[in-house]
Each structure stands twice: as structure tokens, then as C-alpha cells.
Amino acid sequence: MIVFTLESTCDETAAAVVTDELQVLGQAVATQESLHEQFNGVVPEIAARAHLERILPVMQLALERAHVRLDQLDAVAVANTPGLAGSLVISLMAAKTLALVLDIPLVGINHVHAHIYACQIAAQRNVYPCVGFAVSGGHTSLFDCEAPTKLTLLGGTIDDAAGEAFDKVGSMLGLAFPGGPALSKLAEQGNPAAYSFPRSFLKEDRLAFSFSGLKTAVRYAITGPGKVDLSSVTLTAQQKADLAASFEAAVVDCLVGKALQAIQQTGRRVLCVGGGVAANRLFRQHLQTAAEKHSIELHFAPHSMCTDNAVMGALAVERLRLAESDSLDLDVIPGLMR
Ligand code: KG4
Numbered sequence: 001m002i003v004f005t006l007e008s009t010c011d012e013t014a015a016a017v018v019t020d021e022l023q024v025l026g027q028a029v030a031t032q033e034s035l036h037e038q039f040n041g042v043v044p045e046i047a048a049r050a051h052l053e054r055i056l057p058v059m060q061l062a063l064e065r066a067h068v069r070l071d072q073l074d075a076v077a078v079a080n081t082p083g084l085a086g087s088l089v090i091s092l093m094a095a096k097t098l099a100l101v102l103d104i105p106l107v108g109i110n111h112v113h114a115h116i117y118a119c120q121i122a123a124q125r126n127v128y129p130c131v132g133f134a135v136s137g138g139h140t141s142l143f144d145c146e147a148p149t150k151l152t153l154l155g156g157t158i159d160d161a162a163g164e165a166f167d168k169v170g171s172m173l174g175l176a177f178p179g180g181p182a183l184s185k186l187a188e189q190g191n192p193a194a195y196s197f198p199r200s201f202l203k204e205d206r207l208a209f210s211f212s213g214l215k216t217a218v219r220y221a222i223t224g225p226g227k228v229d230l231s232s233v234t235l236t237a238q239q240k241a242d243l244a245a246s247f248e249a250a251v252v253d254c255l256v257g258k259a260l261q262a263i264q265q266t267g268r269r270v271l272c273v274g275g276g277v278a279a280n281r282l283f284r285q286h287l288q289t290a291a292e293k294h295s296i297e298l299h300f301a302p303h304s305m306c307t308d309n310a311v312m313g314a315l316a317v318e319r320l321r322l323a324e325s326d327s328l329d330l331d332v333i334p335g336l337m338r
């Protein structure tokens, strides 16, 4: 069975051709970073318009790379939740059109659940049941995953997502958007103990995250307590690296600590981590060490599948196996990207 998967939840336009054996026949991703860079964040209207321009060429490219024709497709899948309404609707309309014209099933999938499913695609074997952890620019969510499409939210962030915090602190340090990868690189030169930043909820049982206090703490470390204007401050290269390293260490402590608590509270022995921040070097290292210590089977999404892509939409295969599909009334559910 050949499934065509589409993704436009935020600022990546992506398409992939996958099989029910989880083989990737071809894929394409168009990023929009250059369009949003000057605003230090994703502008929904700009994202929606860019998706509209890119969706057809991206679909075409994925099919060409897969050497698959439209009439060979058995189903079309689309991430219809969560995300930006104007972005989601572009790939949903494209998917519905294909489903109608080719008379094939339409399968809606949850983008956050798909980030976790990336671990299954990489492992090429069943990794469920597990604790699933989606850590990206839009979400920091822990799930108890009974099966690929049977997830219960255990907890998540009450304010910023981890990636969002990386991007905002990156911007404070003068790094280009999205700041996560650059901040992580800068942190390699810094001292993680130079600044003592807060680790919210870490000593509590509650599976929750909060990064807004941490962001403010970084700002005050730069400007001085109670001051918000960054423009009058000049930091040395070492100060910047120390701030980056201390910030990254605080985020990673929270992510690792809560992932371990989720394992303890659920009794699961397998942990699957996906999303853009799952590409973070320090996070991967620290979680690996903790997993070995606590005998947890740890799966990270491979780097190529951490940030948004359509390959992880192979999650649709799991719904098709259960004989599930959607009608052409399927709608977008923007929802909260927590
Ligand atoms: O999964 P993703 O592409 O988008 C959402 O669904 O939100 O994740 C993008 C996020 C951005 O915030 C980016 O800064 C962050 O992932 N990110 C990283 C790293 N690589 C990407 N954050 C920290 N360290 C990294 N190496």
C-alpha cells in the first residue's frame, strides 16, 4: 500500500510517499525560515500564503523522487491538528482534493502524535506502549501511549514550549531565528554553571513545564534586575556563551527530570522522544545517560525527522490498519500547540 502524506501545520510545507511497511519512497520539505526571520517568530498570515504557493510543487517533487504516479496512491494522509488554522487548511484542501479525484481514503492525523511516531519509523519495529515526549517549537507534551493512535496527555507546558524558549532566548542573544540550533552551538563554548537559572516544577510530582520564568531570568541576567531594555547592553562573547550554556542546562534538566517522572508514574519501560528540540545534543546526551541508569529503552527520532516533515505522517498507516479513515467533512482543529 502506498500512502501520500501532507504536512503544513506551522511553517514547513512537506509531502512524503510512504508504504504500509514504513518505507520512505520519497519526500520533500520547503522551509520558510527566511520569511519569518525578520519577525523573530512565525507570522501566521505569511506562513499560510507561502504554503499556498509551495504545496503543489512540494507534492510534485515528493512524487517525482518516489517515482510514483498519482494513480498508484492508495490513500492520502494529512496532519489536520494541531497547528495554525491558515496553515493547516492548505494541505487539508490539497488532501481532500486528491481523495475526491482519485477516490482513495482520506486520513487525518495528529501532528504531535506523529512527532512521537517518528521513533517507530526509525526503529522499524513496534515501540509501543511507551511514554511519548513531543518537544518542539510548539509543544512540550508528555503522553502515555498505549498504541500509536491511542495517547493520553500526561502533562505539558503551561506557557512557552521548549523550542519557543530556545528561540526567544536566542533572539535576546542576537542569534538568527529559529535560535535553537545556534544557541546550542554557542552553549558548547560556555559554562553551564555560570548562571543559576530556575528549573520550574522540577521538585514537584506534577508533569508540567514552565519556561517563561526562565526566559525572564535570562533577560534580567543580561539587563540587571527589573530592567527589560536589551539594546543598551553589550555582552562579551564569553558572557553570551555562558548565558546560552546556563539556559540550555536549565531547560534540559526540566525535560530530562519530567520524562523520568513520567516513566516512574506510568510504569512504562520505553520512552520515545520527537520534535525539533529532540535534535538538541545536550538533551540527547543527558537523557541517554539517565535512561541507561534507570534501564529505560530510549528512542529518539532521527535528526532528519525531528523538525517538521511529512514522513512521520506514516502514522496514517496505523489508522488504515484499524480500517479508519475520514470523510470529506474533515476539518482543521488548530487547538493549542502545548
Ligand atoms: O518540530 P519543529 O520543526 O516545529 C514545531 O512543530 O514546533 O521544531 C522547531 C523548534 C524550533 O523552536 C527550534 O529552535 C527547535 O525546534 N530546535 C532546537 C534544535 N533544533 C531545532 N532547539 C534546541 N536545540 C536544537 N539543536
Ligand code: ZN
Residues within 6 Å of the ligand: 111, 115, 136, 138, 275, 276, 307, 308
Ligand atoms: Zn512539529
